[in-house]
Amino acid sequence: MVVPPTPRTLQVARTLWLFSFVAGFAVLVGSFLTRDSHLERLRSVVDEMAPGGDADALTTASGIVFWGSMGAMLLVVLLEAAALAILNGRQGWIRWLMIPLLLVHVGAVVVAEAFLVPEGAAGSYVWLLWGAQMLMAFVGLVLLFMPASNAWLSSRKQA
Secondary structure: OOOOOOOHHHHHHHHHHHHHHHHHHHHHHHHHHHHHHHHHHHHHHHHOOOOOOOHHHHHHHHHHHHHHHHHHHHHHHHHHHHHHHHHHHOOOOOHHHHHHHHHHHHHHHHHHHHHOOOOOOOHHHHHHHHHHHHHHHHEEEEEHOOOHHHHHHHHHHHH
16 A cells, blocks of 8 residues: 655645644733733723622622633634544545634634733734735635645545
């Protein structure tokens, strides 16, 4: 049984997905390192939404929002990484699952932006990284459906 060489489109797609993961992790690491400022900002947001609340309740609510957003973003990136690992095993069906997964990722970014994007110039860097992440993932997904990628993935069935 001869395994055909991996086509260039698939190699580029993998690389784009990996760089996409790096951009996503960079946002998460940056948010983690600046968590105190995020939590303080979220405390004031929660206090504006429900004025006169207990201080402990404000702290708990802001923590839940912040850590929930971080967890959701991490979960989506890890699911995408698992899907890419399955694809590397020449399982072509996973490409179809990556489409809704990327849409869920976009939705998670839209929700998390309210909680993880800092104010000021630092927020533009977060948006730049998220934009790059989404663009690389989308282009990588398109490349997974190119004819050369299809041929490589379907050659597993013929072997």
